[in-house]
Amino acid sequence: MGAEAEPFAVDLNKPLVFQVGHLGEAYDEWVHKPIVSKEGPRFFANDFLELLTRTRWWVIPIVWLPVVCWFVSISLRMGVAPPQAAVSVVGGVFIWTLLEYSLHRFVFHKKTTSYWGNTLHYLIHGCHHKHPMDGLRLVFPPAATAILSVPVWTLFRIISPSSLTPALFGGSLLGYVLYDCTHYYLHHGKPSKGFSKHLKKYHLNHHFRIQNKGFGITSSLWDDVFGTLPSAKAASK
Known part of the structure; x- marks a missing residue:
């Protein structure tokens, strides 16, 4: 019988994205052993692709808050009264919280073992668990958000009246902006007390x-x- 093949080992000094798929079933264990460093790894050898993976946190509100306002204004121009538009925005934010939870639990934490499954998972969320303090890969690049927003817009068109759909969708985008900015703050901010301190502890516990x-x-x-x-015992450690 031939000698067993050595298990694949990721070289952290080389671009990671096209390496991690080779880990197979070992990927899940590897990606959940964090490396705590503010310096993120290189993803791609190609400089342009590498640039696309890096986003400053302040880009998110600059890009998306005007879009939120534009969608809400569409509902107003379609005859929706301001109080009704405001309620729709709040409803959109609330719906976002459920989307946030569902995506994080069922998509971002889906276990993968195939080459392309591992590779895609690493790109969308695994990299964040492996390098949780990488400040340039904490928020979603706007292009990725735009792609993911298409099915959300389609869903809102199905479940809501046409005049309210833009305001509802604008609310969900506002919820997303709050989520991404909050997420960045929980990793790099230093809350000293109150709800924000609790939320930071809650997230880092995860x-x-x-x-x-x-x-x-x-x-x-x-x-x-x-x-x-999490159990009170686990959360208090």
Whole structure:
């Protein structure tokens, strides 16, 4: 019998994206052993592709808040009264919190073993768990957000009256902006007390102690509803 093949080892000094797929079943364990460093790894050998993976946090509100206002204005021009538009925006933010939880739990934490499954998972979320303090890969690049927003817009068109759809969608985009900015703050901000300190502890607990619970970022509401709230003992460590 021939000698068993050596398990694949990722070389952190080389671009990572096209390496991680070779880990196969070992990928999940590897990606959930964080490397705490503010210096992020290189993803691609190609400089242009590498640039596309890096986004400053302040780009998110600059790009998307005007879009939020534009969508809300469409509903207003279609005859929706301002109070009704405001309620739709709040409803969109609330719907976003459920989308945030669902994406994080069922998509971002889906276990993969295939080459392309591991590669895609690393790009969309695995990199964040491996390098949680990489400040340039904490928020979603606007191009990726635009692509992901298409099915959300389609869903809102199905479930809401046409005049309210833009305001509802604008609210969900506002929820996304709050989520991404909050997420960045939880990693790099230094809250000293109150809700923000609790939320930072809650989120870092997800990263470093119990990664299969605590999927909410802006709130623990849906973790409580769906039974993925970390135990009080685990959260207090």
